[in-house]
Amino acid sequence: MRCSLRLATLVLCSVASSVVAQVKERRVATSGAAEAAEWAARLQALADAGEVRLTRVRADMLLPDRRHQRYAQLHRGVPVWGGELVVQTGGQGIVSVFGTLYEGIDLDATPALSPEAAVAALRGPGAEPFGREGRPELVVLPLDGRYALAFKIRARRTGFDIRLYFVDARSGAIVMDLNDVQTQAVVGTGTGVLGDRKKVSARPAGGDFVAEDQLRPPRIATFDFRGDLAHFFAVSDLFNQDLARDDNNTWTDAANVDAHSHAGYVYDYFFKRFGRRGLDNANIAIRSITHPVNREDFFSYPDDIKGLFFLNAGYLGDGVMFYGEGLPEHLTFRGQHWNFTSGGLDIVAHELTHGVTDYSSRLIYQNESGALNEAFSDIMGTSVEFFFQPAGDGPLHADYLLGEDVITPGGLRSMQNPLAYGDPDHYAIRFLGSADNGGVHTNSGIANNAFFLAIEGGTNRHSRLPVTGVGGVNREQIEKVFYRAFTEMLPASANFSTARAATIQAARNLYGAGGAVEAAVTQAWNAVGVN
């Protein structure tokens, strides 16, 4: 209390004499009765001197006799950015005062620049005024130990890159810019399907928090259908009312936590590794659907629903994914337990990569092109694992198995040894039937094994041909080769031979002809019998 009184005194002193060069930020925090009584007079004095202005009065929603007033700090009529007092009043007058006041402002409040010229200054970073706050507002900006007279303009560069720009009102230079999208964001925590703690980028909504990521450039949202399959079938689009929700931002629904955070991780991987901005490279929204059914209702559904919404995950197009519920704990399917499929980072990455393919090569989902489509999703799924997780065996470790963290034991497929899962690892033993669109989930093993061998090296089990891989530390090279070939070079009807040629070409483009990367890729395709 003693300290606050001294601060208050200094605040009053500054009204009379404010000629100090350096920024002085005074925090006000007073709640004692005596101090509160003094503040009534001080506020009045500050208001009379034109140092503060009442900007908002709101009734307290919890205590009927209380009101909350906000006072903006002014310097010669110009708002001081960040300078504000929040005053709680009750029947006996002021109850508390909290806020920040800046002292020692010695600044001519007349701008040399017109508001129009300030807007023109945003052309440098390619930004345009955006929304209601896009109108230039003159402010006093505490900045780097000094005060600057600046125009504050909310502006957008691209997509959701919305910022608060501060343009010096004398020089026209942009002296500060802040990401203004993230001010809407809140970061919570959650526990994933495997018990791992992670951050959840959310948005406050109506006293709760909803799973809508405001930090990454695209809209990444997770919709929880709470087991209401009829509702899932009935809706024509995804609406905010179905957004996954948590009341305290400590998220406990593991399927929602992982669907939401893993979608963000996959976006991060494509951005950091390849510079790609989401599925369409233009930040299309990524929307995930969880709990289309309830695990406990497993026996009440027909087999086609069980196969789709319990034992699967899928990409529905337009950036929409759904994640299967898994099985009740006491049940197994073909000897395997199924957890929430969103818990598998490689599964989420696999599904989202279908979106990348959808917006790039559009590999036809049938026969060899379909197998390449599936293989590319497996390749990127595994690559995302290695990007975020340490290599090794067991949960939350990166390996060449698909879905092994949530489909236990063993997962669905192996890139290292497709034969162990009944999938071919060589072109000569490829599936030639019509089931599964011509074996798209089977023949993917051929390209998967080529990718594995190009990185890790080794010998193909069928051909016995050896491959000298680039090594795990250089996996980025093979990832880039396959990404470049599969997104930029392959036609929709590509076959394995086309994929071989395109990846070799990509290796030459990226790392030079005749180099170790080209050799590894060429040897890998040779080993799996693709010429």
Next chain:
Amino acid sequence: MRAATALVLFCSAAPAFGVDDPYRVKLLLGGGYEVGTRSFSQTVSFEQFAEAATITTAYEAEASPGFDVAVQFNAFKRVGFSLAGTLYERDLGGSFEASFPHPLFFDQPRAAVGSLTGKLQERAGHASVVVFGHSGSLDFSGWAGVSLFKVEADLLTNVTYSHAYPYDSVTVTSTPVTTVSDQPVGFNVGGNLDYRFSRTVGFGIQARFSQAKAKLTGPNAAETELDVGGFQAGGGIRLYF
């Protein structure tokens, strides 16, 4: 400290002079120099993005000139008392190392470093017992007593930064400071040697050592202790009444 103590002992042992020209009150007006730099540090932790952010700031205050005024009352033949006030304002430089959590991932902090400037102001009142003497036109004294300091220091309040996706680094945008204070009690010892031009005016030099331990409470209730005062040497006009 040892020098100041020796000066006190010397003055105490000195014979009485100036019996023919006594004075009751001496006014000392002058300035001095507080030598030596002063270093301290402060670490502030707070939660950000569901993790702990930390800002550690190392401060160093430069030696500085200051003002020194005193009035001495001679109550007895060789003994009196004095009240003195000193004001020293040091330039306070600081460098900080900050660690800000990543908004999207645990255990991937972003580092930031920077510097700031401020002031460390020490105002002190000293109440002392004085032992004095004369030798012709020379007037000398030594003293010891208590000191009440008021210390004000500009401490880093926060480090504001901007960041953009993918948020792997931050750009520091401002380092606001706030002035915090404390009023510790300490001690002072010292002595002076004056030359009297006339019955009422003289010139003198003096040395004082004072010390107290201040506790400064910064943002987020982070506390740091620092020694204030120190060795001050100076001189000025003396007026005798």
